[in-house]
Amino acid sequence: MRPPRLMEFVVDTLGKAPEVQRAQAWQEGAVRPAGVHVTFVTGSEMWIAVTGGGRPGENYDKPEVPVTDAPPAEIPVPDLLQNGKITPASAEAYIAAILNNSGNTEIKHTYAYSAGDTPTAHPGVGIHFHSDARGFLPFVHTARAGQGKGNRAFDLQDAF
Template sequence: MRPQRFQDFVIETLTKAPDVQAAEAWQEGVQRPFGVRVVFSSGAQLWVAVMCQMPPGHSWEEPEVPVTGEPPSDVPVPDLYEGGKVSPLRAEAYLAAVLANSGSAEIARTYGYSDGATSTRPTAHPGTGVVFHSGGRGFLLFEYSARAGQERGGRSSELQSAF
């Protein structure tokens, strides 16, 4: 799936998800041309950069040919909130479950970047990944967060440990 189509898919899927108030396109110049701003039901916000990796042996110049297969089995959607706040770890698991449960025949599996991380080998940067049946991959890299009522700007909107 190409970045624009992946972004559109993520927005469409998240707008139907429980605990999501809104999902809209976001970009930050040429450095981050594709992204999604997610507003959770608590009012907390998360900005994610959208990136894709082509299937092995394919190039961006070739036309996109979607490859389908068996969609992932539905999984329980984990609790998003702990003490009324979202953490990057909870957001990873939540987004991975919502995308897996989308029923998309292009998706082989989803995962949180922290899956398998340990205290001795933590995740360098939180996010959620998608593996497509084509062999391509989609990445949702968590960039910024804001608590309910907080505007993005300055150091207060960096990715926080709870928002």
Template sequence: MRPERLMNFVTETLDKAPGVQARPWQDGTNRPYGVHARFASGSELRLGVMVTTPPGEDHSKPEIPVTGEPPTETTSPDPLGKTFDPTAAEQYIAAILTNSGNNEIKNVYGYSSRATPTSPTAHPGVGLEFHSTGKGYLLFL
């Protein structure tokens, strides 16, 4: 999935979720693709949208989506509380995207779930793996 389409998908999907209002967000050439999310608690979050496309993809040609089985639905945690918690935001956004039923998505995960002993504190965000072998990155800004 190319960046503009991922931005639009994330915006539309989050905007339909309980307790979230989302709109596309851009910061010129610094952040050409992003999503601004506002939660019912009043907390706001900007997501920088980036992608890694499959090897050999020709950007001069129209995108050909690769589909497969969407990820298994997960329990969506309750919307965020009165204070902003990046880990809770990761879990909530990952669940919303997982449960979207998008058949281009193979897996969705919060960066915190991928912490390792050598990197115990990952920068907050959400990752997507696509059936095309491409990847999407939603970095919390």
């Protein structure tokens, strides 16, 4: 699933999640041409970049050909709130579960970056597709209710 279509899928899926008030497409020009701005029911906000890696040998000059199979088995959706706040780790687990449980037949599985075998410098969610393509959703900004997103990308609050 290429980034523009992945962005649409994430916006649509997160927009239906129980702890999400609104999800909308977000961009920062050429720096981040695809992303999702999420407003949670608490009023806290998160800005997520949407990137991806095509399947081996994929030619982006040609139309995308989706590869489908059985969707991943549903997993429990963990609590988003930890002591009344959202943390990057709780957001990772929550968003990974919501996307995993969407019933999308292109998805093989999803994962929280912090739950993987290889630690990452920044929190986010990864998606493996049946086509062997990958989607990457790194968290770029967070804000508590009533705050702006700030100017420093990847400088996330511990709780928001």
